[in-house]
Amino acid sequence: MTVHVIKLPDIGEGVADAEVVEWMVAVGDLVKEDQLLAAVMTDKATVEIPSPVSGRVVMLGADIGERIAVGGDLISVDTEVTSGKSDAGQAAASPAPQPAAQAPIAAPAAPKPSVAAATSASPSSVAAVAPSGKAPLAAPAVRDRARMLGIDLAQVPATGPEGHVTHEDLDRYLSAGNISARPSERPRQPERDDLVDVKVVGLRRQISAAMAESSRRVAHFAYVEEIDVTEVEKLRASLNADDHGHTKLTLLPFLMRATVRAVRDFPQINAHFDDERDTIQRHSAVHIGVATQTDAGLMVPVVRHAETRDLWDCASEVKRLAHAARAGRALREELTGSTITISSLGALGGIAATPIINRPEVAIIGVNRQVIRPVWQENQFVPRKMMNLSSSFDHRVIDGYDAAAFIQRLKALLEQPALMFM
Incomplete structure (x- = not known):
C-alpha cells in the first residue's frame, strides 16, 4: 500500500487554519x-478541496466542525488502489487462478441483480443519481x-452547468415526495418530545x-430616528421609470x-476601533458592508469605495x-474590510431594532x-411614507451627541434628496 497524504493547501493570504x-x-x-x-471554511468563505491523486481513502484528518492548520493532514489516499471499494473487494472481484488440470465446470448460478438494476426497475426510485465513487457537484450554499x-445530494438529479445540483433541483426533489419532512416538521405524537441535536458548524x-x-x-447603544422618505421614494x-437598461434602484x-x-462631516463614524492597541483607524474610503441573508446564514458582502460610485453602480x-453570497461563490476579499455596515430586513424590518455592530467597525x-x-404639515394631516432608522454605535469611541448628529444628517439628506447630489 502506498499512502499519499493530502495536506490542507494555502487557501488565502493570512489564513492559518480552516474548519x-x-x-x-x-x-x-x-x-x-x-x-x-471536502469543503472547508475560513473567514466566512467556503472552499472546496479537490484530490490531486486517484486511489482509495484510508484516513480523514478531522471530524465535521474541527479545524485543520494549513499544511496539516487533510486526508490520506492509497494510490495503489485504482478499482474496487477495498483490497478485499478487489480480491473478491478477481477470479482465482485455475490449476492446469481442471475438473468439469458446473453451470454458473444465475447472477444476483445489481443495485443499479434494482434501482432502475423500481418505478418510484430517483431517475438519475451521481456516479458511484464520485461526489455530486454543488455550490456550498446548496450543500x-x-x-x-x-x-443525500447523490440522489438528486442535477440540471445545473457541468452536472451541478442547484436549489431548483432540490425544490423539485422535495416536491416529488422523495424525502419526508425534516424531524422538526413531522407531526408529533401526543405526549412526545422529539429532540434533534444540530451541531453548530461552519458559517x-x-x-x-x-x-x-x-x-x-x-x-453598544442604539439611536432610533423617524425619517420621511416620501420624496426620495418619488x-x-x-429614475426607475426612465429605464435605460440600468439595475432597478x-x-x-x-x-x-x-x-x-x-461621513464626510463625521469621519469618526467611518472607522475601526482596535481595542487591543487602543487605536482608532479613520478611513477616507467608504467600504459599505451590506448584511445579506443566505441559506447558509448571514453574510456581509462589501461594496468597496462607495464614495466613487453613482446610484446605479451601487445597485449593480x-x-x-x-447573488454571489447566496450562491456560495463570494470571495474572501468580498466579505471582509467594510468600514460601516447597513442592515435591512425589508418588509420584515419592524418598527425598531438594536443591530449588533460588525467589529471592528x-x-x-x-x-x-x-x-x-398621517403627518401634520401646514395645519393639516397629509399621508407620508415614514421609516425608522435603528442604528447602533460603539459608545467607547462614539459619543451620543455625535451619533445623534450623524443620524440627523442622514435624515436631512434622505428627506431632501437633492442635497445628496450637491
Whole structure:
C-alpha cells in the first residue's frame, strides 16, 4: 500500500487554519484525480478541496466542525488502489487462478441483480443519481441547504452547468415526495418530545462567535430616528421609470449615497476601533458592508469605495455581491474590510431594532420597514411614507451627541434628496 497524504493547501493570504464543514468522501471510497474531497471554511468563505491523486481513502484528518492548520493532514489516499471499494473487494472481484488440470465446470448460478438494476426497475426510485465513487457537484450554499434538509445530494438529479445540483433541483426533489419532512416538521405524537441535536458548524458557528464577541466587547447603544422618505421614494420611482437598461434602484443605493455624504462631516463614524492597541483607524474610503441573508446564514458582502460610485453602480454591485453570497461563490476579499455596515430586513424590518455592530467597525445602520402614516404639515394631516432608522454605535469611541448628529444628517439628506447630489 502506498499512502499519499493530502495536506490542507494555502487557501488565502493570512489564513492559518480552516474548519471542515463537509466531507464529500468516506474512508473506503474510491476517488479520482480532481474529485472534490471536502469543503472547508475560513473567514466566512467556503472552499472546496479537490484530490490531486486517484486511489482509495484510508484516513480523514478531522471530524465535521474541527479545524485543520494549513499544511496539516487533510486526508490520506492509497494510490495503489485504482478499482474496487477495498483490497478485499478487489480480491473478491478477481477470479482465482485455475490449476492446469481442471475438473468439469458446473453451470454458473444465475447472477444476483445489481443495485443499479434494482434501482432502475423500481418505478418510484430517483431517475438519475451521481456516479458511484464520485461526489455530486454543488455550490456550498446548496450543500448546506441539503444537509439541513437531510437530503443525500447523490440522489438528486442535477440540471445545473457541468452536472451541478442547484436549489431548483432540490425544490423539485422535495416536491416529488422523495424525502419526508425534516424531524422538526413531522407531526408529533401526543405526549412526545422529539429532540434533534444540530451541531453548530461552519458559517453558523462563525456568526455565533462573531456576534457573541461583539456583544461582549463593544459598548453598544442604539439611536432610533423617524425619517420621511416620501420624496426620495418619488425620486427613486422616477429614475426607475426612465429605464435605460440600468439595475432597478431600491432605497439602499440612496442610503449608501447619503452615508457617503454624511461621513464626510463625521469621519469618526467611518472607522475601526482596535481595542487591543487602543487605536482608532479613520478611513477616507467608504467600504459599505451590506448584511445579506443566505441559506447558509448571514453574510456581509462589501461594496468597496462607495464614495466613487453613482446610484446605479451601487445597485449593480449590491446585486452582484448578494447573488454571489447566496450562491456560495463570494470571495474572501468580498466579505471582509467594510468600514460601516447597513442592515435591512425589508418588509420584515419592524418598527425598531438594536443591530449588533460588525467589529471592528463602530457603527451599523439598521433600516426598518416603510409605512404610510398621517403627518401634520401646514395645519393639516397629509399621508407620508415614514421609516425608522435603528442604528447602533460603539459608545467607547462614539459619543451620543455625535451619533445623534450623524443620524440627523442622514435624515436631512434622505428627506431632501437633492442635497445628496450637491
